[in-house]
Amino acid sequence: MATRLNFPHKTFGQLVRFAIVGFGLAAIYSAIYWYLATYVMPPVAAVVIAFLVSVSIGFVMHSRWSFRGHGAEEDHRLKVKFLLVQLSGFFLNEAFTWVLTGPLVHGPTWWPLIPAIFLTPFVTFALNRQLVFR
Numbered sequence: 814m815a816t817r818l819n820f821p822h823k824t825f826g827q828l829v830r831f832a833i834v835g836f837g838l839a840a841i842y843s844a845i846y847w848y849l850a851t852y853v854m855p856p857v858a859a860v861v862i863a864f865l866v867s868v869s870i871g872f873v874m875h876s877r878w879s880f881r882g883h884g885a886e887e888d889h890r891l892k893v894k895f896l897l898v899q900l901s902g903f904f905l906n907e908a909f910t911w912v913l914t915g916p917l918v919h920g921p922t923w924w925p926l927i928p929a930i931f932l933t934p935f936v937t938f939a940l941n942r943q944l945v946f947r
Contacts, residue, residue: 827946828938834874835934842867843926850922856914860907860925868899875941891945898940902933909933 842863849859872895910925912918 824942827942830878831875831934831938831941834871834878835938838867838871838874839930839934841870843930846929847923847926850910850914856910856922856925857907859922860903860910864899864903864906868896868903871899872896876946894945895941898937898945901940902937905929905933905936 845866846856846859846863849862850856853859872892876891876895906925906929909928913920913924914922918924
């Protein structure tokens with residue numbers, strides 16, 4: 814017997830839309846981060862630039878499509894909450910990058926992309942759903 818996810822229909826739709834946008838943002842983040850970290854600057858600095866570009870695109874896409882109808886008023890508090898949630902993802906990615914490419918592990922510049930793509934989005938989805946786009 815197949816089990817059914819215990820998600821309300823709206824939440825599941827948001828998760829699907831968040832994932833679609835998130836895959837695009839992950840591709841943008843990954844391309845910018847990897848190029849800069851590999852050829853231009855230290856990996857922890859590359860995270861900053863990749864984050865700024867992807868969070869700028871992400872706010873528009875998530876507020877207008879992923880979480881449409883929730884937190885629709887574009888007020889200052891919504892933007893601040895969104896930025897705080899995204900900062901949590903930024904700090905996670907910085908930590909992954911520092912640990913995996915820094916003095917402890919000395920791994921290749923692409924290693925931090927694995928947790929950045931497979932862990933950080935779940936954390937930011939949950940926080941966005943609960944704190945920003947309720």
